[in-house]
Amino acid sequence: MSKNIFSYLGITFLTSWTCWLIVIFLTHFMKVQLFSPIVLPIYSIGAAGPMIAAFMLKKKTESKQSFRLFIKNVFNLKQPVSAYILLVCIAWSFCLLPVLLGTASQKAPLYTALFQFPVMIFFGGGLEEVGWRGYLLPQLQKKFSSFTSTFIIAMIWSFWHLPLWFVKGSGQDTIRFSGYMLIVFSFAFLLTFLWNRYESIALCILLHAGFNSFTDVYPLDYNNYRISLLLLAICVVFFTLTNNFSKRMREKRGSS
Numbered sequence: 001m002s003k004n005i006f007s008y009l010g011i012t013f014l015t016s017w018t019c020w021l022i023v024i025f026l027t028h029f030m031k032v033q034l035f036s037p038i039v040l041p042i043y044s045i046g047a048a049g050p051m052i053a054a055f056m057l058k059k060k061t062e063s064k065q066s067f068r069l070f071i072k073n074v075f076n077l078k079q080p081v082s083a084y085i086l087l088v089c090i091a092w093s094f095c096l097l098p099v100l101l102g103t104a105s106q107k108a109p110l111y112t113a114l115f116q117f118p119v120m121i122f123f124g125g126g127l128e129e130v131g132w133r134g135y136l137l138p139q140l141q142k143k144f145s146s147f148t149s150t151f152i153i154a155m156i157w158s159f160w161h162l163p164l165w166f167v168k169g170s171g172q173d174t175i176r177f178s179g180y181m182l183i184v185f186s187f188a189f190l191l192t193f194l195w196n197r198y199e200s201i202a203l204c205i206l207l208h209a210g211f212n213s214f215t216d217v218y219p220l221d222y223n224n225y226r227i228s229l230l231l232l233a234i235c236v237v238f239f240t241l242t243n244n245f246s247k248r249m250r251e252k253r254g255s256s
Contacts, residue, residue, distance in 0.1 A: 004057060005139050011053035012131060013160065019046030020163035027168045034169035043167070044123060050131025050160075058135065073201045074130055083198055084206075090190055091210035094231065095218040103227050106218055113213040126209035132157060133191055134201040146192055146243055154181075154188035175222040182228035183220060187211060189239040196243070 023043050026032040032039050045052075058070050098104035120126055132153060140149035158181040164172040172180065191204055221227065 002139065002143070004061060005136065008053050008057055008131070008136060008139070009156065011056060012049045014049075015052055016046040016049030016160060017163055019043065019049070020167065024163060024166045028166070034167060047123070047125065048127055050128045050136075052131075054131040054135035070134070070201075073134065073199075074205070076200065076202050079198060079200055079203055083200070083203055087194070087203060087207050087210060090194070091207055091214050094187070094190070094211060094235075095214035095220065097231065097234070098220060098224075098227050099218050101227065101230075103224055104218055104221055108217045110217055113210075113217050116213040116216050117209055120209035120212040121205060124209060124212040126205040126212075129191070129204040129208050130201055133195045133204040137192060137195055146196060147239070150188050150192040150239070151185075153192075154185040157188060158184045179222035179225060179228050182225070182232050183222060186228070186232040186235040189235040193239050193242055 019042050023034070023039055023046065026039050026042075027034055034040065034043065054070075058067050062070075099106060116124070136153055136156075137149060140152055144152065158177075161172060161180070161184075162177070164170040165177060167173060187208075191207060194200075194203055194207055
């Protein structure tokens with residue numbers, strides 16, 4: 001892998017894990033609540049590690065015009081209506097499937113997802129996509145296939161979250177890491193699909209936030225391996241079929 005990728009990962013993990021280790025100390029030994037005015041900002045800076053690293057490296061290694069285009073991509077909401085319909089359908093279907101299979105149930109009114117959505121953009125993981133999909137995924141896809149790149153990024157993404165299992169109140173502290181990894185891998189394939197289709201950081205941010213918003217309505221059971229494996233299988237099949245279709249369409253356009 002290229003020097004830029006290792007630099008990106010170094011900055012991301014150093015920023016995030018340093019902040020989260022401070023949070024672990026404060027919540028465990030100082031008995032400070034996670035959502036207190038002292039801890040929450042530190043926690044949030046840690047969550048922004050992927051975005052911070054992406055901005056730093058883009059500014060350092062690319063031209064001013066390229067950096068401006070990158071910033072524009074983060075905020076560019078001028079996307080086809082079909083993209084937003086697709087985004088909502090993916091996030092909603094992913095969380096609804098366990099309910100349809102009888103292994104989960106609706107815990108809140110559907111409109112709860114709408115109210116949670118802005119929170120999830122800024123504090124629920126949405127801004128991570130500036131780094132994971134906006135920077136790292138394109139870098140990986142220069143060297144590897146989309147499938148391999150997704151596998152690599154899902155593995156990195158999973159272990160990046162690891163300190164949160166030691167943070168009281170994070171949510172991760174009550175679930176199995178292995179079950180969480182299966183969901184992360186599933187969602188990584190959906191995000192790669194969305195990125196390869198539209199190359200929009202904004203849409204990836206919205207999909208990540210949408211997914212987390214719908215999980216407040218239909219909470220996922222991360223400890224149910226049967227359902228997690230089924231979700232992963234569905235996402236991989238969906239990704240493979242759409243990826244092959246996109247390749248054929250590009251080849252067809254190139255030969256015409």
